[in-house]
Amino acid sequence: MTLDDIETPAVLLDRERVERNLQKAQAYADSHGLKLRPHIKTHKLPHLAARQVELGACGITCQKLGEAEIMADAGLSDILLTFNIVGPAKLRRLKALAERVTLAVTADSAATIDGYAGTFRAEAPLTVFVECDTGMGRCGVPTADEALALAQRIDAAEGLHFGGLMTFPAAGKPDEAARWLDEACRKLKTAGLDVPVVTSGGTPDMWRAHEAEVVTEYRPGTYIYMDRSQVARDACTFDECALHVLATVVSAPTPDRVVLDAGSKTLSSDTLGLEGFGFIPAYPEARIASLSEEHGVVDVSACERRPAIGDRIEIVPNHACVVTNLFDEVHFVGSNGHVERVRVAARGRVD
């Protein structure tokens, strides 16, 4: 199969760029004594998770039980599930998963910890991290004192083992997160609690991860593919973006406008604070101005030349992770032009 055989819209993955991105991040982590625990949400592909581990990752990160189950099925054996697992059905699945892989999970409330404690026994304890809100304003305890209280609650539960502190920091504010975690670690240690692991994440600030001495483990996700939002945040260049959406020009109704067969069902509506919905390397002045589900409207008024109906063009999306969730299959393109189609095994695992 070659590029010409691919119908659009489709996801193309540059095999060499993927490998280079993986190696670069692992080398960075190794050189700073950081453990790497990649978030598989970006690719949702077991063979890439296995490659991440082969290159030196200490394990993988998943956000959904369903994604973790797919990875466990494929032989991945060390998983951190960075989500509050709540309710009897999910706790049963968590227990079953813990019986076949080395599993850790997070909590940011007594209620969630009590759910874990009621499910696990001392013979086979569950490792639980306390999730800390170091500035993101999503999940996580808002103060170091609350982190201490929850760590103590985990430590006191027979079936649980305190794993350490976990955060997903606000983008662009790794220093703030480091100060928060420093204070929390001091409090926990003063209270006699060991903090085995402090885990942080996020691709935008990953190349500064070593500046926070308190952090022992890092969980980047997007770094494997990169995207337009990461370029905007100086985490990479467009030449490092491994995921492109291949689209066809299906309409050119005015001199200033062409329409692609890639809309929000392909690129998603994520802007991540950017203007427009993707970058077209072959037409850098073009602006993907609006999306319907199946149409991408491109303003080509600033372009010297414009693509014609039937032309196929590649798009760097704003956000790679959400794009892979929209496709049943992706296409790996080798430097020899050979194309391999791969099913996205953990796509659509919403629960």
Next chain:
Amino acid sequence: MTLDDIETPAVLLDRERVERNLQKAQAYADSHGLKLRPHIKTHKLPHLAARQVELGACGITCQKLGEAEIMADAGLSDILLTFNIVGPAKLRRLKALAERVTLAVTADSAATIDGYAGTFRAEAPLTVFVECDTGMGRCGVPTADEALALAQRIDAAEGLHFGGLMTFPAAGKPDEAARWLDEACRKLKTAGLDVPVVTSGGTPDMWRAHEAEVVTEYRPGTYIYMDRSQVARDACTFDECALHVLATVVSAPTPDRVVLDAGSKTLSSDTLGLEGFGFIPAYPEARIASLSEEHGVVDVSACERRPAIGDRIEIVPNHACVVTNLFDEVHFVGSNGHVERVRVAARGRVD
């Protein structure tokens, strides 16, 4: 299966509301002598497409070949494909589809028409509509003169049959669309061309469809489920919204904030011009303030009471169509509480 057996996040469909929405729209169309050709992108379910036809629809609308193929497989026999079909691989699929259903398609350029003309023969001609840009600024010829030129090109092609004019009008501007179509019809008729069908669409303005006498056929999509954006545009009330997303509160880190296990992978990032990412009927003052892929952050500062960790709540999403594309399965809930899980057969048909 009952509601309690459903793991979150999940899509719930109120079976009675679905049926009422279908009947109301068909009765409206019938009372005004309008043909109804529902767009199946909203539900992507063959059994609902069949029900739409059973109630009186003249056929269905699809936007993707892949969706049309799934519908044809299920026995739907009259399909309008409102998309420019471009390129040899897709034209082959179009030909194969035309051999098993009554098919019509659209074009807004000579290049697209020539692709059809090169594929179809006089013995089994393809019906082609001219897509008109009546104000939306997406696909479609921008002037009535261009509509005439393309209609003549279709009419002159041996393997093609001119089907009429098609538009997807700008929301809130049906009058503008009607004036555009009136002028185009006059020009075509003056030139000796019959215009068998004039087809328009869009749920927001569907209850005004009869005001445009030029329109003979209407293609609403969202009306079957309705959503928050349609309430905002006065096309329905929240009591008519048949699609809800069931989510669980997984975190309550501050008095003002709870976090749901429904993020952009569940609700999508579509705002459709609205503030926030959905409406929670049980907590009408709550505001779904931001989404990550797996988290929905809800501002509950204006609520008298707030949900607790483990509570399950229902959300009316901004945009129903994109939500059904994110789920492999949806759940139909009957008035007796019985739940039936159904696979979304045409989900993810991106091409």
